[in-house]
Amino acid sequence: xxxxxxxxxxxxxxxxxxxxxxxxxxxxxxxxxxxxxxxxxxxxxxxxxxxxxxxxxxxxxxxxxxxxxxxxxxxxxxxxxxxxxxxxxxxxxxxxxxxxxxxxxxxxxxxxxxxxxxxxxxxxxxxxxxxxxxxxxxxxxxxxxxxxxxxxxxxxxxxxxxxxxxxxxxxxxxxxxxxxxxxxxxxx
Ligand SMILES: [Zn+2]
Numbered sequence: 429x430x431x432x433x434x435x436x437x438x439x440x441x442x443x444x445x446x447x448x449x450x451x452x453x454x455x456x457x458x459x460x461x462x463x464x465x466x467x468x469x470x471x472x473x474x475x476x477x478x479x480x481x482x483x484x485x486x487x488x489x490x491x492x493x494x495x496x497x498x499x500x501x502x503x504x505x506x507x508x509x510x511x512x513x514x515x516x517x518x519x520x521x522x523x524x525x526x527x528x529x530x531x532x533x534x535x536x537x538x539x540x541x542x543x544x545x546x547x548x549x550x551x552x553x554x555x556x557x558x559x560x561x562x563x564x565x566x567x568x569x570x571x572x573x574x575x576x577x578x579x580x581x582x583x584x585x586x587x588x589x590x591x592x593x594x595x596x597x598x599x600x601x602x603x604x605x606x607x608x609x610x611x612x613x614x615x616x
Contacts, residue, residue: 429486429534430527431558431569434576435463437584438523442516445588447595450512458506459520462498466490466524470560482538482545486528491541495521526550527580533557555579 439459443451451459466489469477477483488494495518502517503510525537529550534557536547556572559565565572 429467429558429560430524430531430555430580431572431576432464432467433573434580435524435527436460437576437581438527439463439516439520441584441588442519444585445591445595447592451516455506455509455513455516458502459516462502462517462520463524465498466494466521466528480535480547482541486525486535486537486547487545488538488541490525490528490537491539492522492525493542495519495525527555529553531555531557 436459439451439456439462442459443456448456467485469483469485469487469489472483473479473485477487479485482488498521499514499517503514506513525539528534529537529539529548530553532553532555536549538545539548540546554575556568556575558572559567559569
């Protein structure tokens with residue numbers, strides 16, 4: 429798995445890129461929690477689920493099906509902006525499986541569940557898998573975080589900031605243009 433410090437990079441980047449009018453702080457906070465929710469499957473292992481079954485680690489909770497369920501629940505809880513919450517929730521939960529499938533440790537993620545239980549890995553697996561115990565994390569967590577910073581946080585935040593800046597430049601001009609057009613139509 430990618431580390432729990434890095435899965436929240438996706439909701440944070442979406443919030444930076446789209447702005448807090450579209451992704452308010454409450455929705456962002458829910459997104460940060462949702463981004464690590466798929467790893468709750470580690471609890472199922474304690475109840476006897478086998479590692480490689482669909483209930484094991486990177487099984488059904490790391491899939492588009494689980495992302496869709498979480499997105500619907502998110503839309504239900506956030507009814508004022510249900511469509512935004514639905515899309516945001518889906519992207520955040522689905523991104524967890526994609527990030528895990530980019531690691532070069534551990535088994536693949538059941539991304540296409542419930543349509544397929546096959547475990548998938550990305551062709552380009554350049555992220556080290558995060559250690560699963562505190563003791564191991566103390567030993568080589570720094571190496572994992574450095575790689576994630578370089579390969580996940582940095583590119584995501586660059587795209588988000590570029591998008592936020594272009595939004596600030598383009599949006600006022602676009603609304604100015606539209607206002608001009610509307611008044612022209614009224615004059616006609
Ligand atoms: Zn995971």
